Amino acid sequence: MTNPRPRTIPEATVARLAVYLRVLTGLVDGGRSTVSSGELASAAGVNPAGLRKDLSHLGPCGVRGVGYEVRTLRDRIARVLGVERSRACVLVGIGNLGAALADYAGFGTRGFEFVGLFDAAPSRVGQQVGGSVVRPVEELEDVVAETQASIGVITTPAEVAQSVCDRLAAAGVRSILNFAPVTLTAPPGVDVRQVDLSVELQVLAFLGSQRTLPEAVVGGMA
Template sequence: MSESRPRIVPEATVARLAVYLRVLAGLADGGRSHVSSGELASAAGVNPAGLRKDLSYLGPCGVRGVGYSINGLRDRLTEVLGGERSRPCVLVGIGRLGSALADYSGFASRGFQFAGLLDSDPRSVGSEVGGLTVRPVEDLEAVVAETRASIGVITTPAEVAQSVCDRLVAAGVRSILNFAPVALTVPAGVDVRKVDLSVELQVLAFLDQQRDGSAPVVAALRATGGAR
């Protein structure tokens, strides 16, 4: 008899599971003990069928007619997403965005802890942000080794992001969150998540136009009778 293999959770599902965890945290803070699939789906911006499919990767976790135990589902999601233990992170680039991220206290409650901050600007080096002293970027490899960081966050200008990424990978970091406006090239076995705030704002701008019918595509379709 062959051994059963764990189900591989699709990346898109993982992203939604993280959203469900955030919603559950808010409900728990409000004193709630249970939530229905419909309410959780609505708060997360998905349909109930999609929610149930996503949560099926966790195994049985709801009771018909009662819904989900908020604390129980939070614990299960935290376990699956790897948030039950603290993961040290290093952040490179202490500009306005980097400083804001480093100073945000909400990451710790989700299992992420900035353990090292680095920058190339002498005016930033030696300053304190979020309780940590900013070190020169030349110390990157030493900081990764000292902190055993598993995640690197890049908030540098685009022109230096790839070289910083290369150094992080060479130092042993295998997960990178990139805020720099450039696509990074990494070897197999290294995961990169890109956060492009300008793209997200452009998408919102288009959706805003679409709501009042002024988006170019919508207008063109209406002019040719293609939209009803």
């Protein structure tokens, strides 16, 4: 008899579960005990039907007429996302963005710990950022091996991001978050998520310009 395959949750749903977790954590901190699907959906920026579909991947959660028990749902999502245990992360590129990420205390409360900060610039090596000392990038592989870091964050210039990605993957890192404005290629078994702030700003600018167009012009473009 074979073991059943683990339930697969779509990537888009996983992203929304992380948002629900953030909202629920705020509700717990505020002393709330229950929340309706409408309230939770509104706070997360989704529609109630979509929320219920997302939560269906977790099994039965709410009670009709009552809603969701806030702490119970938060803990269930946290277990599914794996944030109840600490994840060791390394960050490469301690410029303005990298330093801001390393100094952000919110990652620690969500189960992520930066165990190594790295930069190629001698002027940055030895600086204290977010409670950690910046190391030379030559020590990257050793730190990944020592700490068993599973997540790498890249905030380097675009021209060196691929080489950093290659080194992280070769060292055993299996999840990479890339802020460099370039598409990275990773070997099978290594997940890469791209965060391009300039693209996001361009999308927002486009949406804003669409709202300001006269209705007749928008209709004529259809």
